Every structure is written in structure tokens, then in C-alpha cells.
Amino acid sequence: MGDLSLPNDALFLGFDSSTQSLKATVLDSNLVIVASEMIHFDSDLPHYKTKDGVYRDANVNGRIVSPTIMWVEALDLIFQRLSKSNLDFGKIAAVSGSGQQHGSVYWKKGSSALLSSLDPKKPLVDQLRDAFSVKESPIWMDCSTTAQCREIEKAVGGALELSKITGSRAYERYTGPQIRKIFETQQETYENTERISLVSSFMACLFLGAYACIDTTDGAGMNLMDIKQRAWSKAALEATAPGLEEKLGKLAPAHAVAGSIASYFVERYKFNKNCLVVQWSGDNPNSLAGLTLNTPGDLAISLGTSDTVFGITKDPQPGLEGHVFPNPVDTEGYMVMLVYKNGSLTREDVRNCYAEKSWDVFNKFLKQTPPLNGGKIGFYYKDHEILPPMPVGFHRYILQNFNGETLDGLNLQEVQEFDPPSEVRALIEGQFLSMRAHAERFGMPSPPKRIIATGGASANKSILSSIASIFGCDIYTVQRPDSASLGAALRAAHGWLCNKRGSFVPMSCMYKDLDKTSLSCKLSMAAEDQKLVSKYALLMKKRMELENNLVKKLGRY
Ligand code: ADP
Ligand code: XUL
Numbered sequence: 001m002g003d004l005s006l007p008n009d010a011l012f013l014g015f016d017s018s019t020q021s022l023k024a025t026v027l028d029s030n031l032v033i034v035a036s037e038m039i040h041f042d043s044d045l046p047h048y049k050t051k052d053g054v055y056r057d058a059n060v061n062g063r064i065v066s067p068t069i070m071w072v073e074a075l076d077l078i079f080q081r082l083s084k085s086n087l088d089f090g091k092i093a094a095v096s097g098s099g100q101q102h103g104s105v106y107w108k109k110g111s112s113a114l115l116s117s118l119d120p121k122k123p124l125v126d127q128l129r130d131a132f133s134v135k136e137s138p139i140w141m142d143c144s145t146t147a148q149c150r151e152i153e154k155a156v157g158g159a160l161e162l163s164k165i166t167g168s169r170a171y172e173r174y175t176g177p178q179i180r181k182i183f184e185t186q187q188e189t190y191e192n193t194e195r196i197s198l199v200s201s202f203m204a205c206l207f208l209g210a211y212a213c214i215d216t217t218d219g220a221g222m223n224l225m226d227i228k229q230r231a232w233s234k235a236a237l238e239a240t241a242p243g244l245e246e247k248l249g250k251l252a253p254a255h256a257v258a259g260s261i262a263s264y265f266v267e268r269y270k271f272n273k274n275c276l277v278v279q280w281s282g283d284n285p286n287s288l289a290g291l292t293l294n295t296p297g298d299l300a301i302s303l304g305t306s307d308t309v310f311g312i313t314k315d316p317q318p319g320l321e322g323h324v325f326p327n328p329v330d331t332e333g334y335m336v337m338l339v340y341k342n343g344s345l346t347r348e349d350v351r352n353c354y355a356e357k358s359w360d361v362f363n364k365f366l367k368q369t370p371p372l373n374g375g376k377i378g379f380y381y382k383d384h385e386i387l388p389p390m391p392v393g394f395h396r397y398i399l400q401n402f403n404g405e406t407l408d409g410l411n412l413q414e415v416q417e418f419d420p421p422s423e424v425r426a427l428i429e430g431q432f433l434s435m436r437a438h439a440e441r442f443g444m445p446s447p448p449k450r451i452i453a454t455g456g457a458s459a460n461k462s463i464l465s466s467i468a469s470i471f472g473c474d475i476y477t478v479q480r481p482d483s484a485s486l487g488a489a490l491r492a493a494h495g496w497l498c499n500k501r502g503s504f505v506p507m508s509c510m511y512k513d514l515d516k517t518s519l520s521c522k523l524s525m526a527a528e529d530q531k532l533v534s535k536y537a538l539l540m541k542k543r544m545e546l547e548n549n550l551v552k553k554l555g556r557y
Contacts, residue, residue, distance in 0.1 A: 014489025015097035065136035098286035099199030120267035155239035167324035176223035209262030278495030290487025297449035303457035307343035375402030378426030404535025472533030
């Protein structure tokens with residue numbers, strides 16, 4: 001295969017522009033982390049007055065957005081910090097990144113010219129303030145587009161048909177329904193938009209000094225792309241808004257080189273002018289890369305702002321639940337995923353209400369309550385949930401005398417509240433029983449060979465222990481929980497290598513011994529005894545019955 005090594009002293013830079021923060025990870029040519037940095041939007045950029053990185057009109061009409069320019073200023077700031085850490089930008093051979101999925105950026109007419117003439121003496125924020133026709137980007141937490149979802153599904157022949165074409169039925173957070181809402185409610189703004197980027201391709205634009213393509217993995221999170229052809233779907237485009245293809249630009253595979261770094265970065269930070277910008281992609285796809293998830297029996301669980309569970313397959317079956325995307329590091333394979341909106345922020349909410357605002361108390365409560373929680377079952381939707389499509393609300397039940405042996409003849413009682421320790425356990429067991437149930441229903445491996453956990457909450461061993469009991473398999477973790485920016489740095493190296501070779505090379509060619517890199521996964525929690533796993537299966541069955549009833553009564557569809 002020729003020389004597949006990375007140059008000895010080269011560095012690879014990866015970012016993750018996520019809901020609450022911008023993170024950066026730098027890998028050397030041995031794929032060992034040599035630097036990392038983070039900007040937390042709420043605390044490092046307080047003048048935007050975001051809470052958890054976002055603005056919510058939520059619970060009124062479900063609108064959740066972030067100020068687009070804040071993401072630009074975060075990039076200025078992270079460069080200030082990286083500069084102080086003595087990082088030699090001149091050694092960086094390639095840059096790539098990850099963005100929260102589905103969020104969209106609307107470039108005003110004339111912004112292409114602005115992007116290509118950035119003045120290296122000034123920060124980006126001062127130059128791009130007026131570049132956007134929509135100043136607040138809709139993000140993945142938004143659920144204000146239910147009407148548009150139904151319209152798009154109807155226009156292409158139904159929800160299942162849309163899923164077969166694009167990999168998902170219409171979801172409120174997906175970019176197509178968001179674009180349709182702008183077209184329907186702000187036609188002039190739509191006309192005044194020359195380009196629509198995803199968060200990922202938007203950040204790539206800044207590094208290129210030009211509009212970047214959308215990559216085919218993150219592009220699958222729009223309800224606009226044909227996942228088999230990896231090209232825009234004419235039917236989906238027509239169902240969404242007129243003249244859209246032109247505003248979206250072209251698609252490119254995730255491993256492709258988008259171009260060389262803009263002179264802005266060469267002059268301002270002394271990057272080498274040959275430094276390559278590799279296509280950016282979504283945060284979950286980048287995590288898949290960073291976790292080196294390449295065995296079909298393995299699953300990853302990401303516990304960031306959202307909770308996600310994902311795996312890989314060669315033969316996806318898109319349906320009315322779950323998502324299918326092209327695998328970002330395998331040109332023929334796919335990744336499959338389930339997504340929950342009530343992840344870390346809901347855990348924080350329950351911690352703040354019932355566990356003295358402390359993870360230590362939260363964990364103490366988890367330890368002092370028994371598995372199965374004496375039949376206490378909770379549904380905690382602090383935000384509108386995606387899976388299942390439920391409105392805000394908490395629902396609690398007690399399955400009396402439940403001991404894990406049978407469901408027959410047991411009484412169920414709806415209650416207003418549990419004691420605080422049981423609230424904590426009901427939340428955690430509820431989140432992961434739901435994940436196991438829906439993963440099985442979606443055809444994901446059951447039990448998985450192993451689970452690799454990542455994201456902020458994967459640092460919490462008490463939570464990992466519950467996951468091991470419920471799924472009945474070993475739980476692995478990587479050295480650091482920010483696998484999206486790590487994955488982005490790894491993909492930067494991968495894109496660099498594919499470019500050098502002139503064709504796609506498998507990711508695994510980049511390492512001989514994973515244990516010598518920062519990518520190795522370590523066993524963090526061993527599987528629980530199988531008897532407990534079967535007892536949880538029974539509780540899961542009851543929970544799904546309750547969930548189906550709740551959805552029938554209160555669900556969005
Ligand atoms: P994102 O990338 O979506 O912005 P992160 O992966 O950085 O999110 O995760 C941030 C979340 O991690 C926080 O909202 C916080 O609740 C959670 N977190 C951090 N430490 C712990 C812990 N010890 N236990 C549980 N959750 C934690
Ligand atoms: C994925 C999703 C979230 C975001 C934010 O479909 O909506 O996981 O990517 O992390």
C-alpha cells in the first residue's frame with residue numbers, strides 16, 4: 001500500500017463545537033494527545049447570556065437557538081489560549097472538527113466575499129458580526145417544527161418513505177424542517193441567504209476562508225440527503241423549500257480534504273500554508289471515529305448534553321425510529337443511532353432538586369438504593385423528548401412488590417414523588433432501560449459485545465455501573481471523555497493520509513498498536529451477573545408498556 005506513515009514531527013488539530021462548549025485536541029504523529037483546551041460558552045463568554053450554551057423559548061413553542069457569532073468568538077478565544085500553551089501551529093499538518101449535529105447557519109448574500117478577505121490583524125468576531133441573515137441558529141434541541149415535519153413526510157409519500165430515502169423520518173431538530181420553517185415564516189430572510197451551513201461545515205468555512213461542503217455523514221442529519229446515493233435527494237429538496245440545492249452547495253465524503261488553510265490563520269497564528277482542512281462532520285460521527293468503533297457487535301453510549309447510543313452496520317434498515325448515517329470512516333458502511341434530549345441537563349436537574357446539587361450525593365444515593373429500585377419507575381422529561389416524542393413532564397409509578405421474578409398480578413400505582421435517593425435511581429435506571437429497550441427494537445446488538453462510554457457523564461463510575469447491570473456487558477472508556485474532538489484530530493490525520501495516498505485508506509492503517517496511542521479503550525466496569533440482567537429485562541418490559549401508554553395519551557405523534 002506504499003508509505004502509510006504520518007510525518008514524524010507533524011501535529012493534527014481537532015475541534016468539537018458542541019452545545020455547551022468548544023473543545024480542541026492536538027495529536028502528534030504517534031496519535032498521542034499533546035494538548036487540549038476548552039471554552040465553556042456560559043462562563044467564558046458570559047456576555048451572550050446563554051444558559052447551557054443556548055437560548056430557550058422552550059416549553060412555549062419549543063424554539064431553542066444559539067447565537068451564531070458566539071461560536072465564532074469561541075474560536076478566537078480558544079486560539080488565544082492555545083497560543084499561550086506554546087503550541088507550534090506551524091507543525092500542524094491538518095485540521096478537522098466536529099459540530100453538534102443538525103444546527104444550521106444562514107450566510108447573508110455577500111458573505112462569501114467577506115470570508116475570503118478576512119483581515120489577520122483583527123479577530124474573526126469583529127469581521128463576521130453582520131455575515132448572517134439569521135442571527136440565532138436553530139440547534140438540535142429545537143422542536144418548533146412539528147408542522148413542517150408532517151408536511152415534508154406527506155410530500156414524499158409518508159414518514160417511512162422519507163426514512164428509507166434519507167435515513168430518518170422527519171424530526172423537528174433536523175435541518176430540512178428547520179429550513180422549511182424559515183422559508184415559510186421569513187421568506188425575505190430565506191431569499192437573502194446565499195448559503196446554508198451545518199455547524200460542522202460552518203466552522204470549516206472559517207478555516208477555509210470560503211464556503212465548505214457539507215460532509216455526507218452530517219448531511220444525513222438533514223432529511224435532505226439520499227443515504228444510499230450519498231447525494232441530495234430531489235424529492236426531499238422539493239418537499240422542503242424552492243431553490244435549496246444552490247444554497248446548500250455540494251456534498252463531500254468526511255475523509256476528503258476541503259482545501260488549504262486560509263491565509264488569515266497563516267498570518268495571524270503562523271500556520272504552515274500547506275496545512276490541510278479536512279471536512280468537518282457531526283459530533284456523534286466524530287466520536288465513532290475517536291472511539292475506534294469498528295466491530296459490529298460493539299455499541300457506544302455518549303453521555304454529553306444529549307445521550308446517544310450508536311453502532312455500525314453494513315445493512316441498515318431505516319424505520320420510524322432511530323437514524324442511519326453513512327459511516328464517516330468507512331465509505332461503504334453505515335452508523336446507526338438513537339438520540340435522547342433528556343441527557344446530562346436532566347441529570348443535573350434531578351441532582352439539583354434531590355441530591356444537594358452535588359454529584360457526590362447523587363452517587364451516594366445510587367449506591368444506597370437497590371437495583372430495580374423496589375419497582376419505582378420514573379419518566380423525567382425536563383425538555384420535550386425525542387425518543388419517545390413526549391412533552392415536558394415527570395411521571396412516576398410504583399410496581400408494588402416487584403422482585404424481578406414476575407410481572408403477574410402486581411399492582412401499579414401512580415405517585416407524585418419518591419424519596420430523594422429513589423428519584424436519583426429511578427432517573428438513571430429509566431434512562432438506560434429506555435436505551436436498552438429502544439436499541440433492541442431498532443435491531444442493535446443485544447446484548448452488545450461491549451459498550452464504550454464517552455461524553456461528560458462517562459466520568460461517573462456510579463452511572464457506568466448501572467449501565468453495566470442493565471445492558472449486561474462490560475463497559476469501556478477512553479482516556480478522556482471528549483471523544484468528538486479526539487475523533488476530529490484523528491480524522492484530520494486520516495484525511496491527510498488519504499490525500500497523500502490519493503485514495504481512501506482504512507483508518508486502522510494508521511496504528512499498529514492502539515495501546516500505544518491515546519485512542520485505547522480500557523475496561524472500566526465489568527458486566528453484572530446475568531440474573532440481575534434478566535430481572536431488568538422484566539422491568540424494561542413494564543416500562544415500555546407504560547411508555548407506550550404515555551405516548552398514546554400525550555405524545556406528539
Ligand atoms: P457536550 O459535548 O454536549 O457539550 P459534554 O460531553 O462536554 O457535553 O458533557 C457535559 C455534561 O457532562 C455536563 O452537562 C455535566 O452534566 C456532565 N457531567 C460532567 N461530570 C459529570 C459527573 N461526574 N457525573 C455526571 N455528569 C457529569
Ligand atoms: C444527534 C443529536 C445530538 C447532537 C448534539 O442526532 O441531535 O446528539 O448532535 O450533540
